[in-house]
Amino acid sequence: MATLSQAIAPKLSFPRVSDGGRLPRPRALPTITAAKSRRVFAGIKSHDPPIDFGDPDWKSKFQSDFERRFNIPHITDVFPDAVSIPSTFCLKMRTPITEEFVGGYPSDEEWHGYINNNDRVLLKTIHFSSPTSAGAECIDPNCTWVEQWVHRAGPREKIYFKPEEVKAAIVTCGGLCPGLNDVIRHIVITLEIYGVKKIVGIPYGYRGFSEQDLAEMRLTRKVVQNVHLSGGSLLGVSRGGPETTAIVDSMEERGINMLFVLGGNGTHAGANAIHNECRRRRLKVAVVGVPKTIDNDILLMDKTFGFDTAVEEAQRAINSAYIEAHSAYHGIGIVKLMGRSSGFIAMHASLASGQIDICLIPEVPFHLHGPHGVLQHLKYLIETKGSAVVCIAEGAGQNFLKKTNATDASGNIVLGDIGVYLQQETKKYFREIGIPADVKFIDPTYMIRACRANASDGILCTVLGQNAVHGAFAGYSGTTVGICNTHYVYLPIPEVISYPRLVDRNSRMWHRCLTSTGQPDFE
Numbered sequence: 001m002a003t004l005s006q007a008i009a010p011k012l013s014f015p016r017v018s019d020g021g022r023l024p025r026p027r028a029l030p031t032i033t034a035a036k037s038r039r040v041f042a043g044i045k046s047h048d049p050p051i052d053f054g055d056p057d058w059k060s061k062f063q064s065d066f067e068r069r070f071n072i073p074h075i076t077d078v079f080p081d082a083v084s085i086p087s088t089f090c091l092k093m094r095t096p097i098t099e100e101f102v103g104g105y106p107s108d109e110e111w112h113g114y115i116n117n118n119d120r121v122l123l124k125t126i127h128f129s130s131p132t133s134a135g136a137e138c139i140d141p142n143c144t145w146v147e148q149w150v151h152r153a154g155p156r157e158k159i160y161f162k163p164e165e166v167k168a169a170i171v172t173c174g175g176l177c178p179g180l181n182d183v184i185r186h187i188v189i190t191l192e193i194y195g196v197k198k199i200v201g202i203p204y205g206y207r208g209f210s211e212q213d214l215a216e217m218r219l220t221r222k223v224v225q226n227v228h229l230s231g232g233s234l235l236g237v238s239r240g241g242p243e244t245t246a247i248v249d250s251m252e253e254r255g256i257n258m259l260f261v262l263g264g265n266g267t268h269a270g271a272n273a274i275h276n277e278c279r280r281r282r283l284k285v286a287v288v289g290v291p292k293t294i295d296n297d298i299l300l301m302d303k304t305f306g307f308d309t310a311v312e313e314a315q316r317a318i319n320s321a322y323i324e325a326h327s328a329y330h331g332i333g334i335v336k337l338m339g340r341s342s343g344f345i346a347m348h349a350s351l352a353s354g355q356i357d358i359c360l361i362p363e364v365p366f367h368l369h370g371p372h373g374v375l376q377h378l379k380y381l382i383e384t385k386g387s388a389v390v391c392i393a394e395g396a397g398q399n400f401l402k403k404t405n406a407t408d409a410s411g412n413i414v415l416g417d418i419g420v421y422l423q424q425e426t427k428k429y430f431r432e433i434g435i436p437a438d439v440k441f442i443d444p445t446y447m448i449r450a451c452r453a454n455a456s457d458g459i460l461c462t463v464l465g466q467n468a469v470h471g472a473f474a475g476y477s478g479t480t481v482g483i484c485n486t487h488y489v490y491l492p493i494p495e496v497i498s499y500p501r502l503v504d505r506n507s508r509m510w511h512r513c514l515t516s517t518g519q520p521d522f523e
């Protein structure tokens with residue numbers, strides 16, 4: 001019989017963190033589909049040592065293992081004698097803190113606005129009664145109810161950093177995403193409410209730690225007051241950059257003991273490596289992430305900030321493609337949206353618009369040619385409707401394109417342009433069958449990414465930014481913030497980036513998308 005850790009390990013058969021080192025790069029797709037990962041999670045993959053469901057204690061063992069995995073690293077793990085003080089985060093202050101804390105810290109013991117360290121949020125809220133229920137995520141073959149609790153985010157009554165001893169830094173890495181400035185703004189504002197005076201921005205992602213000519217930017221409420229009114233990142237972003245040890249050397253030189261890292265799975269892998277390196281050097285540093293990816297490919301979260309804005313902005317491109325297609329004789333509009341390995345934007349934008357006839361995403365393979373191919377369906381649409389609109393995620397159909405093995409500075413595979421390819425193939429196909437077709441291709445990807453956050457993302461960014469600061473002051477590190485089932489949580493970084501979150505082709509949402517487009521199976 002397998003031990004519990006052996007039994008649980010297979011569902012975590014994605015790269016695990018080793019202390020002090022870089023996390024392996026998150027696995028590329030399309031090797032793991034959501035359905036596959038669910039099978040792995042259920043522990044029923046044939047070569048996995050199975051959980052012994054005959055053991056009457058399997059569930060409690062599973063749950064205690066889950067509790068251990070989702071425990072958040074804390075300063076006291078390394079410094080058991082670290083002393084806490086009452087929180088300086090107090091909303092009853094009448095004036096912002098401008099004086100040194102000579103007369104003690106402002107606090108209000110009567111205020112019940114704090115989160116208890118033992119508060120938890122339920123991660124999965126559906127009790128699937130059968131593994132065949134749509135989107136079912138089951139632990140055991142009978143799909144019994146297994147509770148999975150994660151840590152609730154928010155301000156704690158006791159904090160592990162004295163505000164006057166804090167030098168906080170913010171860094172934004174990877175590609176742009178609507179809402180970056182909103183998160184920066186709220187991190188700065190909240191730090192100031194705690195009483196922190198030394199707040200800096202690291203320019204151009206992790207590179208800012210190593211490039212001598214990039215000076216850190218001093219941040220105050222005044223500096224960030226209006227930054228959310230524009231898209232992009234006040235600090236700049238980049239891919240690639242220095243090794244973890246060089247980053248931590250630079251942090252030591254600068255005296256940074258709180259680091260807020262805004263980025264996607266690559267950035268979070270870096271943040272976790274920084275956290276581990278700080279522990280190895282026995283530095284009292286809090287490293288807290290805020291997941292940034294319009295692709296929405298971070299595990300366990302309802303959504304990441306910028307996603308809603310991206311979907312909304314995509315409507316403009318889709319509507320233009322629709323109008324072009326409907327105004328032309330035999331018009332076909334193709335819109336490419338971002339989504340390196342996850343088709344969430346394409347799926348949601350298609351659903352929201354109601355104007356899409358074919359939605360193609362990386363998670364669902366398709367044929368272009370042949371009786372069940374996309375082109376044959378386009379012919380049918382032209383014959384029956386007179387026009388058609390296709391929405392394709394950038395990572396879809398990469399198997400049709402020549403592999404170059406090229407990678408960007410961060411090691412991400414550089415994708416071929418599936419939108420251009422689809423346009424060319426469509427033109428060629430209709431030419432060959434002798435039916436005229438007016439094929440227009442719209443690529444709004446960078447226009448979408450550079451937008452400012454919409455109202456709902458603005459609120460999400462606000463809460464995530466504030467919670468990141470609460471988490472750091474509470475002494476947590478190697479953690480990230482997120483929204484699970486509408487509640488805000490702290491999650492250990494390795495658990496959210498071990499592989500990209502994918503659209504589950506068996507989920508109700510993908511089925512709704514298929515219902516909306518009316519497209520057949522192209523496999």
Ligand SMILES: Nc1ncnc2c1ncn2[C@@H]1O[C@H](COP(=O)(O)OP(=O)(O)O)[C@@H](O)[C@H]1O
Pocket residue numbers: 022023024025026173174175205206207238239240241263264265266267268269270271273292293409410412
């Ligand atoms: N496995 C890793 N370990 C440490 N740092 C990483 C890792 N993967 C990426 N990074 C760093 O994180 C930053 C952003 O990564 P990237 O993949 O470009 O964007 P994102 O964070 O949005 O996924 C880059 O500076 C890159 O060097």
Ligand SMILES: O=P(O)(O)OC[C@H]1O[C@](O)(COP(=O)(O)O)[C@@H](O)[C@@H]1O
Pocket residue numbers: 173174175176264265292293294295338339340394408449
């Ligand atoms: O051209 P760039 O800057 O490399 O960005 C393109 C990538 O950015 C993304 O929108 C988001 O990627 P990140 O989360 O890694 O920033 C991907 O969908 C896309 O492949």
Ligand SMILES: [Mg+2]
Pocket residue numbers: 174264265266
């Ligand atoms: Mg990434």
